[in-house]
Amino acid sequence: MQELIRELTEGYGPSGNEERVRTMIQEHVQGLVDEVRTDALGNLICVRRPTAPGSGLKVMLSAHMDEIGFVVTHIDDDGFVRFDLVGGNSPFRLLGQRVAFADGTVGVIGTEKIDEIKDLKLEKLFIDVGMSGEGAKSHITIGDMATYHRPMETSGDRVIAKALDDRIGCAILVEFLRRKAPSPHEIYCVFTVQEEVGLRGATTAAFGVKPDLGIAVDVTSTGDTPKARTMDVKLGKGVAIKMKDRSLIAHPRVKDLLLATAEDRDIPHQREVLEFGGTDAGAIHLTRGGVPSGTLSIPCRYIHTPSEMVDMVDVRACVDLLEATLAREITL
Amino acid sequence: MILQQLSEAYGPSGDEGPVRELIAEEVRPHVEVLKVDSMGNLIAAKGLASSRPPVMVCAHMDEVALMVSWIEENGLLRFKKVGGIDDRILLSRAVKVGRKGVHGVIGAKPIHLQRPAERKSVVQSTDMFIDIGATDRSEAEKVVEPGDYALFDTRFEVTGDGMLKGKALDDRVGCAILCEVLKGDYSFPLYAVFTVQEELGLRGATVAAYSISPALGLVLEGTTCADIPGTEEPRWATRLGGGPALSVMDRASIANKDMLRRLREVAEREKIPYQFRRTTASGNDAGPVSLTREGVPTATVSVPCRYIHSAASMASRSDFENTVNLVSAFLADLSQRGY
Numbered sequence: 243m244q245e246l247i248r249e250l251t252e253g254y255g256p257s258g259n260e261e262r263v264r265t266m267i268q269e270h271v272q273g274l275v276d277e278v279r280t281d282a283l284g285n286l287i288c289v290r291r292p293t294a295p296g297s298g299l300k301v302m303l304s305a306h307m308d309e310i311g312f313v314v315t316h317i318d319d320d321g322f323v324r325f326d327l328v329g330g331n332s333p334f335r336l337l338g339q340r341v342a343f344a345d346g347t348v349g350v351i352g353t354e355k356i357d358e359i360k361d362l363k364l365e366k367l368f369i370d371v372g373m374s375g376e377g378a379k380s381h382i383t384i385g386d387m388a389t390y391h392r393p394m395e396t397s398g399d400r401v402i403a404k405a406l407d408d409r410i411g412c413a414i415l416v417e418f419l420r421r422k423a424p425s426p427h428e429i430y431c432v433f434t435v436q437e438e439v440g441l442r443g444a445t446t447a448a449f450g451v452k453p454d455l456g457i458a459v460d461v462t463s464t465g466d467t468p469k470a471r472t473m474d475v476k477l478g479k480g481v482a483i484k485m486k487d488r489s490l491i492a493h494p495r496v497k498d499l500l501l502a503t504a505e506d507r508d509i510p511h512q513r514e515v516l517e518f519g520g521t522d523a524g525a526i527h528l529t530r531g532g533v534p535s536g537t538l539s540i541p542c543r544y545i546h547t548p549s550e551m552v553d554m555v556d557v558r559a560c561v562d563l564l565e566a567t568l569a570r571e572i573t574l
Numbered sequence: 575m576i577l578q579q580l581s582e583a584y585g586p587s588g589d590e591g592p593v594r595e596l597i598a599e600e601v602r603p604h605v606e607v608l609k610v611d612s613m614g615n616l617i618a619a620k621g622l623a624s625s626r627p628p629v630m631v632c633a634h635m636d637e638v639a640l641m642v643s644w645i646e647e648n649g650l651l652r653f654k655k656v657g658g659i660d661d662r663i664l665l666s667r668a669v670k671v672g673r674k675g676v677h678g679v680i681g682a683k684p685i686h687l688q689r690p691a692e693r694k695s696v697v698q699s700t701d702m703f704i705d706i707g708a709t710d711r712s713e714a715e716k717v718v719e720p721g722d723y724a725l726f727d728t729r730f731e732v733t734g735d736g737m738l739k740g741k742a743l744d745d746r747v748g749c750a751i752l753c754e755v756l757k758g759d760y761s762f763p764l765y766a767v768f769t770v771q772e773e774l775g776l777r778g779a780t781v782a783a784y785s786i787s788p789a790l791g792l793v794l795e796g797t798t799c800a801d802i803p804g805t806e807e808p809r810w811a812t813r814l815g816g817g818p819a820l821s822v823m824d825r826a827s828i829a830n831k832d833m834l835r836r837l838r839e840v841a842e843r844e845k846i847p848y849q850f851r852r853t854t855a856s857g858n859d860a861g862p863v864s865l866t867r868e869g870v871p872t873a874t875v876s877v878p879c880r881y882i883h884s885a886a887s888m889a890s891r892s893d894f895e896n897t898v899n900l901v902s903a904f905l906a907d908l909s910q911r912g913y
Contacts, residue, residue: 258828282869313823315852316808324808326854328823365809384850385822385834436828446869 256311296426302453305411306437321378329438342391444522456526462539480510484537489524496536581740586639627789633748634772649708657773748794779859797876812878817847826861830871
């Protein structure tokens with residue numbers, strides 16, 4: 243599974259530019275699903291028909307393909323590129339970072355002279371692509387997007403990479419399909435677009451799928467680093483079952499179903515309350531007349547940096563829990 | 575020109591009636607269907623004999639404004655802002671209150687009565703009032719009531735070398751362009767939607783797009799422009815006279831890439847100047863249109879407007895005309911080559 247995670251996290255896919263990640267996923271799910279389609283916004287919708295007898299639901303599993311990035315707003319005559327943020331980020335994280343554009347052009351983020359670090363504002367920053375004005379303009383145009391440029395690394399069971407938010411969710415859905423576990427449910431694995439800019443892909447995908455049950459798979463913060471903001475989620479302690487975040491209060495019966503299944507099967511898990519942030523489930527549960535929804539989260543340190551860190555124990559637990567939950571009939 | 579009437583017309587968010595009537599009269603001879611939905615959006619359609627999927631082009635009718643919230647004993651009116659307005663541009667502006675257009679002026683405590691600390695900060699809109707010349711509350715109540723809107727009292731003018739000055743160019747320029755575009759004939763069902771309450775949260779477009787369920791969406795806007803002294807070029811967002819501005823991304827949507835490519839192709843082929851909107855700030859009707867039902871490929875074309883959301887914006891006539899040309903050519907291209 244780590245090779246899949248490497249391929250997905252090293253791929254280029256800022257919000258609105260998910261095509262390459264979508265192509266990768268399309269190749270991996272080939273033969274594992276009965277139908278694949280792409281909708282108007284670019285969501286990849288993969289349908290697996292029921293593979294076991296019993297009364298089944300239409301279940302939408304969602305993981306977003308897009309990652310945060312940078313959008314070009316201006317290129318000056320010396321080739322320096324000004325940019326805005328795509329998704330949540332802070333100038334303090336960006337100094338000296340390397341970024342890459344779709345065509346492979348690599349740049350470094352530099353800053354104008356500042357007297358004090360508190361003066362470090364986004365408009366002081368630029369991307370230096372090491373080219374003349376003419377050179378830069380021949381490779382890059384206004385509206386092009388860049389992402390962090392970093393390879394994946396491992397340390398034991400820990401994986402460190404950019405874009406684990408939410409390629410790890412994508413990898414989990416692919417791995418879930420690979421296991422081919424029998425299920426009475428019609429399962430829609432939806433790889434969504436534009437989550438980082440407002441849960442947009444999930445909004446239209448859920449309208450089209452009309453699910454009976456929605457489960458988003460995404461990363462969550464942790465409280466297990468020195469003097470971290472208090473949060474009862476730790477890396478390596480299992481898949482996090484969401485109680486609440488800014489976008490969703492998990493549907494009580496979905497939450498109970500996930501908790502009971504995890505306890506039943508001794509799958510390592512923890513309860514999660516996230517103070518900030520939201521996931522695709524926030525959009526799914528408000529679709530049409532409402533969809534009972536929940537979220538399975540992978541604890542992740544340093545979210546939205548080039549070095550997000552997850553633990554494979556939690557990743558495997560998440561796949562196990564999805565498989566176990568969807569193996570049996572569900573009454574909501 | 576229709577833009578003059580539109581700019582001077584009354585149409586705050588939530589009370590767009592007079593603007594709607596003006597537009598309805600203007601487009602009636604050119605369309606097959608003209609209707610108003612439950613929120614007040616004006617929907618004008620033509621090309622309905624075609625079995626191709628509908629294309630929705632929209633511009634919002636509403637403008638930012640003030641709303642009377644309380645009448646003081648002495649006849650002065652307290653107000654709230656409707657839409658995003660910078661407090662600094664309000665003081666001493668002439669306004670018209672209500673559909674009847676009662677003349678007033680925005681006042682505040684004069685400088686010589688302000689404490690030193692007050693002089694250093696911007697007067698908050700909550701400390702301002704509208705003076706309509708009434709001597710007490712009962713006199714004021716004869717002509718206004720809480721809930722009445724107040725609009726900037728600004729005459730539209732053509733000035734300089736083809737510059738357009740007026741209030742509410744955001745988005746009466748879009749409305750005027752859409753009126754022009756409706757004069758053309760297209761081989762697909764074209765739904766021109768003049769939306770309401772954009773400035774309060776893209777509300778009209780949300781329901782209009784749901785009911786039309788278009789295959790493509792195009793939003794026409796007046797957008798921010800800061801090509802002024804003291805601002806470095808990277809932060810201009812757009813340049814007056816640089817041609818229609820194509821949005822790449824803002825707070826509400828990321829433009830559909832295929833539509834953006836096609837708009838550029840059409841502009842280059844027809845030799846129409848264009849520019850990118852070089853900021854991601856703010857949002858427009860493209861947000862809700864693009865997220866309608868199962869998703870709608872959507873793009874935005876805007877006319878740059880300096881001093882947007884103020885008593886008087888400035889736009890370039892050539893940008894306006896080039897935007898009409900670009901949108902017309904784009905729709906003609908859809909007619910010929912499909913979408």
